Amino acid sequence: MLTLLMTMIHQKQVPVARKQVDWYKILNEAIYQKVINIIYLGILGMEKAMTEACSIEFYQTYKKEILLQDAYRNAEEVILWQLERHQIPALLLKDTTLEELYRTPEMACIQKIEILIKKSDMYKVYRLMRDMDYEGQEDRVGNGVIYTRVPGITVEFYNEIPIENKAFRKFFADPVWKYLRMEGYQWIHILTQEELYLYYVGKLVEQYMIGDLQIRDLLDFWLYQRTLNDDFPWKHVKSLLDKAKWQEFVSQVDLLSGLWFGGEEKEQYTTALELEEYILSHCPENERLDRELLPQEKFRLDFYRRNRKKEWAAKKLAWMFPSWEYMHHLFPVLDEHPKLLWWCWMCRYFRVIRKIMSGNMKKRWLRVTLRFSDFKEKIKSFFRKKEKNCEEEETEEKAVEATLETLVEDTETTTGMEMSVEAENDREELQKIIESCEEDVSTFDVKKKA
Secondary structure: OHHHHHHHHOOOOOOOOOOOOOHHHHHHHHHHOOOHHHHHHHOOOOHHHOOHHHHHHHHHHHHHHHHHHHHHHHHHHHHHHHHHHOOOOEEEEEOHHHHHHOOOHHHOOOOOEEEEEOHHHHHHHHHHHHHOOOEEEEOOOOOEEEEEEOOOEEEEEEOOOOOOOHHHHHHOOOOHHHOEEOOOOOOEEEOOHHHHHHHHHHHHHHHHHOOOOOHHHHHHHHHHHHOOOOOOOHHHHHHHHHHHOOHHHHHHHHHHHHHHHHOOOOOOOHHHHHHHHHHHOOOOOOHHHHHHHOHHHHHHHHHHHOOHHHHHHHHHHHHHOOOHHHHHHHOHHHHOOHHHHHHHHHHHHHHHHHHHHHHHHHHHHHHHHHHHHHHHHHHHHHHHHHHHHHHHHHHHHHHHHHHHHHHHHHHHHHHHHHHHHHHHHHHHHHHHHHHHHHHHHHHHHHHHHO
């Protein structure tokens, strides 16, 4: 599998396998290590060496990855547009520009989109993602909120940088709006080359901590290192890595990446080979390797790799029935009356229940405020529509009144003309009647004289 990876990255001819290959094992390992699309491109033309069912499964998984990349591009474009539209300052930590590191975009694997925002904007993002049919999930490992949607898109929002080291937290302590602004956007920001390099290192360390370090993570980091030029501030980066005590981890990752993907051969491979075994065997516990690579993170490593079932059971028992020394700090009356320990435990339970109820009330109040804000926006939109309808009705009434006025004027003019014609006719008839009356009077006078 590693040979196929190196040959495909350097665009070389794939060597012919001299032994029989277990293709199902390679398929499962490639899916786990997130390199199935590179392996599929490398085995094109080898379909005769595997069964038909295995080749179909290779193709289906490759096709799924390619379709998922297109879905990620569309989703990222819509999410950035929504954040810009709602004026939410956001910092892109991990996006689809990862494809630019590879010679062919089909080799890239976009696992999720990571965005940093302010804590006060979390409820806005919740409503925004809910309206876009994303389902919210709690991040049990980190401190972010995960949103997922069919066909497998994952978007994670953080309110603080997802790296626990103090030196790195201090380096990334600036507010979102102080980072470099993305071209074409006013509210979207991106990381510089130095910041992105350090973020890659921080994510590698975090993946190592939780036992989820994979070949794809090292490949992305190795390809990004190859894009850095001579102007890169290596001195400042190395000083920050020294403060974080991560210099040994980065050097061993570089050695292993060069061995896997670059074909570089060096002498000191002892720790790097242990790291290789750690990754290929799906991250088992290795205390010596932990002390060698991350001596300052020993406490966190113990937290992630200890036997949690027994510890949680002991912690639950200790929490339910604390020791007398602990209870003495809460209830000094135990000095004089140590037999009241059971009563103090009960009082403590009531306090805890009160705090839990107050926390639940706060959560419910937050839900009520969110629903009230949604209801308020609906009312506003309703009144806006009503105002628009009233304005349209007023314009229609004015138009009707104007048409009526024009009709009245037309009728007045036509009736005036008709009345003038009728009056002229009546005058003529009246003149005729007067003339006939005068003739009758003249004839009557002549008869009277006679």
